[in-house]
Amino acid sequence: MFWSQACFLIWASSSLVAGQESRYCSVDEIPPTYDIYAWGAQRSIISDVLSEGEGHDDIEAPQGSRFTSFRVHPTLEQELPVFITEDYEQDRLEHIFIVIHGRLRDGDAYWTTMNEAITAARGNGSFDLAENVAVIAPQFLSAVYNSGQYTAQQLAWGEVNAWQAGSVATHPARTTLSSFDALDGLISGFTNRTQYPQLNNVTVVGHGGGGQLVQRYAAVGADFSRDVHVRYVHGDASSCAYFTQDRPYVDYDGLIEPKCEFNNTWRYGYDGYTRADGTVENIQQYFLQYVTRDVVSLVGYQDEAASGDESCMARAQGGRRRRDRNLIWYRYVNTLAGTDEDLSGLPGEFRQLTDWSEVASNSSNLRLVVVQGADHNLERLLQDDTAQRAMFNDWDIGVGWRPAD
Numbered sequence: 001m002f003w004s005q006a007c008f009l010i011w012a013s014s015s016l017v018a019g020q021e022s023r024y025c026s027v028d029e030i031p032p033t034y035d036i037y038a039w040g041a042q043r044s045i046i047s048d049v050l051s052e053g054e055g056h057d058d059i060e061a062p063q064g065s066r067f068t069s070f071r072v073h074p075t076l077e078q079e080l081p082v083f084i085t086e087d088y089e090q091d092r093l094e095h096i097f098i099v100i101h102g103r104l105r106d107g108d109a110y111w112t113t114m115n116e117a118i119t120a121a122r123g124n125g126s127f128d129l130a131e132n133v134a135v136i137a138p139q140f141l142s143a144v145y146n147s148g149q150y151t152a153q154q155l156a157w158g159e160v161n162a163w164q165a166g167s168v169a170t171h172p173a174r175t176t177l178s179s180f181d182a183l184d185g186l187i188s189g190f191t192n193r194t195q196y197p198q199l200n201n202v203t204v205v206g207h208g209g210g211g212q213l214v215q216r217y218a219a220v221g222a223d224f225s226r227d228v229h230v231r232y233v234h235g236d237a238s239s240c241a242y243f244t245q246d247r248p249y250v251d252y253d254g255l256i257e258p259k260c261e262f263n264n265t266w267r268y269g270y271d272g273y274t275r276a277d278g279t280v281e282n283i284q285q286y287f288l289q290y291v292t293r294d295v296v297s298l299v300g301y302q303d304e305a306a307s308g309d310e311s312c313m314a315r316a317q318g319g320r321r322r323r324d325r326n327l328i329w330y331r332y333v334n335t336l337a338g339t340d341e342d343l344s345g346l347p348g349e350f351r352q353l354t355d356w357s358e359v360a361s362n363s364s365n366l367r368l369v370v371v372q373g374a375d376h377n378l379e380r381l382l383q384d385d386t387a388q389r390a391m392f393n394d395w396d397i398g399v400g401w402r403p404a405d
Contacts, residue, residue, distance in 0.1 A: 072185035102208030345404025
């Protein structure tokens with residue numbers, strides 16, 4: 001039997017109302033005991049093996065930040081713990097950077113990395129960086145490994161990687177709030193013009209496991225005030241949520257198309273991602289949101305290690321290298337949308353790919369930033385000029401390096 005967590009569907013806006021705690025859907029995920037490694041491995045990717053992460057000691061805020069909590073919604077008690085810049089001025093705040101950690105749950109390190117990148121960008125002087133900014137690093141706590149480190153109202157997840165796919169928290173008991181809801185609540189609070197009258201930009205950055213969350217959130221997340229621009233940057237994710245059942249042919253001594261029993265099950269596709277009434281949401285609408293929002297895919301070209309999600313479903317997205325999976329994702333989105341983007345040098349081959357060009361009007365806002373000398377390391381990625389433009393410039397971030405160069 002698949003694990004599932006009921007939730008309540010509310011209005012299409014990001015607002016939550018009492019008694020209807022989540023705008024997101026029931027999610028049937030891959031059973032944790034199933035051996036999903038079709039190519040010889042013996043671990044389940046849902047297992048805690050190699051996924052304990054860090055953060056087992058007392059939580060300490062890096063210098064320049066404080067550790068606090070934000071209520072996910074004013075009418076609810078549940079809170080999301082975060083590291084946040086300690087000295088920002090609420091009525092002058094112009095830009096917030098929400099940076100999401102990977103499977104190690106080291107939000108403090110991610111806060112420091114982003115804060116240092118902003119400091120370096122100010123010294124450079126060539127970016128469209130607002131004067132008044134704040135960095136926020138959510139902490140998606142484990143109910144297993146962080147036991148005793150969270151309060152009665154702070155959200156925590158029983159499976160250490162479940163938050164990456166937008167799953168519902170297991171603490172507090174009987175909560176129906178997911179990691180998607182947590183981001184909705186966090187962003188909604190800061191886009192409130194009464195509370196933050198000068199805020200114009202929100203940049204949501206996720207790397208690794210955080211990249212998985214941001215990629216999916218860019219497709220299914222709420223819309224916010226038109227007065228505030230939101231950019232989504234997902235970096236070096238082990239997998240993406242494919243909108244269709246198409247998968248690339250990959251060269252393993254001859255082109256093959258991997259087949260997996262759970263290939264299209266949520267988090268890898270949209271099977272099982274259903275409305276509270278049991279019906280399936282229009283996946284084309286998620287695709288349209290993804291290609292019309294301001295989304296950047298950040299890829300370290302040296303991210304070649306066979307680590308992270310090595311399940312059959314993840315490998316079906318482009319082999320063992322995270323780099324290849326993310327480059328193929330860019331090919332997939334542009335081909336599905338029917339754009340005229342130059343995809344020369346990108347790996348992967350799609351045969352008889354579904355045509356959703358009418359849905360996307362033959363266009364996609366997704367931008368690709370490839371950092372030639374970076375592996376699976378956000379700090380190294382943010383040293384690249386094009387990656388910095390993706391973080392700090394309004395729209396023109398340039399093309400940057402391409403594999404065909």
